[in-house]
Amino acid sequence: MFSEFLINTWIAGSVVAVVAGLVGFFVVLRGSSFLAHALPHGAFAGAAGATLLGLDPILGMGVFAVGGALTVSTLGRRGRNDVVTALALVVMLASGALFLSLGSQYSAEVFALLFGQILGVSSAELLPILALGAVCVVAVVVAYRPLLLASVLPEQAAARGISTFGLSVFFAVLVGLATTMSVPVVGALLMFSLLVGPPAAARLFSADPLRAIPLSIGFALVIVWASIAAAYLSSLPVGFFVTLGSAILYGAGRGWFAIAARRPAAA
Amino acid sequence: MSVFFASGLVQLALLVGTLVAAVAALVGVFTVLRRQSFAGHALADLGAVGGSAAFLLGIPQLVGFVGAGILAAGVMEVVGIKRVQGRDVATGIVFGLGLGLTALFLYLDTQHAGTSNAAISVLFGSLFAIDAGVVPLVAALSVVVCLIVVVFYRWFLLESLSQDLAAVRHIPVRLTGILFLVALALAVELSALTIGAVLSTALLIAPAAAALRLTRRVGFAILIAIGIGVGSTWLGILISFESYGWLGGAHSWPVSFCIVIVAFAAYLLSGIAVPVRARRSRVAHVL
Numbered sequence: 001m002f003s004e005f006l007i008n009t010w011i012a013g014s015v016v017a018v019v020a021g022l023v024g025f026f027v028v029l030r031g032s033s034f035l036a037h038a039l040p041h042g043a044f045a046g047a048a049g050a051t052l053l054g055l056d057p058i059l060g061m062g063v064f065a066v067g068g069a070l071t072v073s074t075l076g077r078r079g080r081n082d083v084v085t086a087l088a089l090v091v092m093l094a095s096g097a098l099f100l101s102l103g104s105q106y107s108a109e110v111f112a113l114l115f116g117q118i119l120g121v122s123s124a125e126l127l128p129i130l131a132l133g134a135v136c137v138v139a140v141v142v143a144y145r146p147l148l149l150a151s152v153l154p155e156q157a158a159a160r161g162i163s164t165f166g167l168s169v170f171f172a173v174l175v176g177l178a179t180t181m182s183v184p185v186v187g188a189l190l191m192f193s194l195l196v197g198p199p200a201a202a203r204l205f206s207a208d209p210l211r212a213i214p215l216s217i218g219f220a221l222v223i224v225w226a227s228i229a230a231a232y233l234s235s236l237p238v239g240f241f242v243t244l245g246s247a248i249l250y251g252a253g254r255g256w257f258a259i260a261a262r263r264p265a266a267a
Numbered sequence: 268m269s270v271f272f273a274s275g276l277v278q279l280a281l282l283v284g285t286l287v288a289a290v291a292a293l294v295g296v297f298t299v300l301r302r303q304s305f306a307g308h309a310l311a312d313l314g315a316v317g318g319s320a321a322f323l324l325g326i327p328q329l330v331g332f333v334g335a336g337i338l339a340a341g342v343m344e345v346v347g348i349k350r351v352q353g354r355d356v357a358t359g360i361v362f363g364l365g366l367g368l369t370a371l372f373l374y375l376d377t378q379h380a381g382t383s384n385a386a387i388s389v390l391f392g393s394l395f396a397i398d399a400g401v402v403p404l405v406a407a408l409s410v411v412v413c414l415i416v417v418v419f420y421r422w423f424l425l426e427s428l429s430q431d432l433a434a435v436r437h438i439p440v441r442l443t444g445i446l447f448l449v450a451l452a453l454a455v456e457l458s459a460l461t462i463g464a465v466l467s468t469a470l471l472i473a474p475a476a477a478a479l480r481l482t483r484r485v486g487f488a489i490l491i492a493i494g495i496g497v498g499s500t501w502l503g504i505l506i507s508f509e510s511y512g513w514l515g516g517a518h519s520w521p522v523s524f525c526i527v528i529v530a531f532a533a534y535l536l537s538g539i540a541v542p543v544r545a546r547r548s549r550v551a552h553v554l
Binding site for chain 2: 034098240243244
């Protein structure tokens with residue numbers, strides 16, 4: 001399980017988990033689950049398009065995910081956000097389907113892009129994943145305070161001279177980047193679950209961001225590690241275990257607190 | 268053009284496409300009014316669980332889609348997340364799990380059931396690959412959705428605009444919510460059959476959102492949305508049919524892609540009308 005050809009997967013998976021736990025915290029805080037669901041689809045289209053043109057898939061994913069992020073955040077400013085997000089999502093997915101059909105890929109490759117595979121990470125792919133991961137972490141650390149304020153109290157942030165629109169564009173691009181690096185491992189349709197599950201569970205345990213963020217990263221790491229191991233042992237798709245892990249974790253957290261909340265009330 | 272209409276495949280595609288687009292646009296207007304785009308999309312993706320399981324069980328794909336969609340609507344109602352508004356974490360988790368199950372079923376489909384194109388077919392659909400035997404079921408379900416909307420039109424309208432107002436008028440708000448969710452699930456799963464589970468949101472949202480930018484009157488909006496939806500479907504089918512050999516490939520463009528792009532173009536075009544109307548009526552636009 002820890003042999004040569006899986007080492008890259010363990011490293012890439014861990015980086016993805018750290019970034020997902022960190023960025024995901026703000027996704028849950030800002031209530032942008034739908035955005036986090038939509039952008040990976042853009043990455044899928046980008047990967048398919050780049051393969052068609054013979055380019056590096058990660059380049060295509062970056063361009064499409066960031067482009068999608070900019071489209072959603074600028075169009076969503078004037079129009080209705082959920083409508084724009086939904087439409088951007090389907091247009092990107094449909095483009096992905098077009099690129100794939102033009103390129104006559106095997107459906108196994110489509111499947112890997114959508115649902116992830118653990119054997120897909122080569123040494124050449126590892127470097128961009130690490131670099132993008134570092135960029136995401138640095139971006140969150142630098143913009144931590146304004147991002148937090150604008151997410152929780154948008155009016156107050158605006159009063160302090162923070163551009164909430166600028167920040168929402170910044171955040172959308174951040175989610176786009178986090179998505180780009182994760183698609184080769186977790187898959188376009190399922191990255192979303194890693195962005196929402198661990199942070200949502202972490203926020204059940206602590207409202208303090210400085211505690212919830214490490215907890216969220218920890219949860220994400222455990223889920224990814226367990227999923228890689230399970231996928232290796234069972235040879236089922238890794239994305240299935242990631243979503244299952246997220247759901248179990250969140251469900252267990254909700255259940256635990258539902259019981260805990262009932263006890264003092266009864267006493 | 269005469270080749271186009273003479274083809275049996277095209278006739279079937281046009282028939283099913285028209286029914287489905289009309290139903291999706293009808294329900295879509297209320298979905299946009301209620302800001303439930305995310306719920307609509309979640310139902311579509313959860314329907315894919317059924318669609319992918321159908322291959323394993325050897326039942327028709329539409330039955331799988333509709334079964335899973337109704338089940339998912341029930342779960343969403345029970346968990347109390349019918350007004351999702353794109354914000355609810357619980358929907359996100361449930362629906363993430365649904366996608367994970369889809370991944371599992373699709374994987375098993377390719378491994379054991381020997382249907383290597385299950386992934387493409389469930390997720391992206393194809394109007395040209397529809398079995399003629401499914402038409403009566405599609406028609407029946409379309410009629411059911413239309414009946415629900417027509418019979419409960421007043422309830423839906425009032426409850427979508429203001430829950431409080433609806434409650435004051437003695438409209439059973441919760442029942443209305445459930446009825447709407449059932450209609451939504453049926454409409455979404457029907458469009459999942461034609462343009463694929465992950466793309467069905469396009470037929471649901473794009474025509475309705477475009478229509479609601481053109482008019483404020485819901486009745487008109489429904490008619491316009493149906494027009495845009497059916498028009499997009501027909502144009503998309505035509506483009507796909509004619510596109511063989513474009514860009515050099517020996518393929519025609521996927522019909523789902525063509526429909527989605529035309530519907531999206533209609534939405535973008537409707538944006539031009541908004542400033543004109545706002546200037547005329549001096550009403551701030553929210554759409």
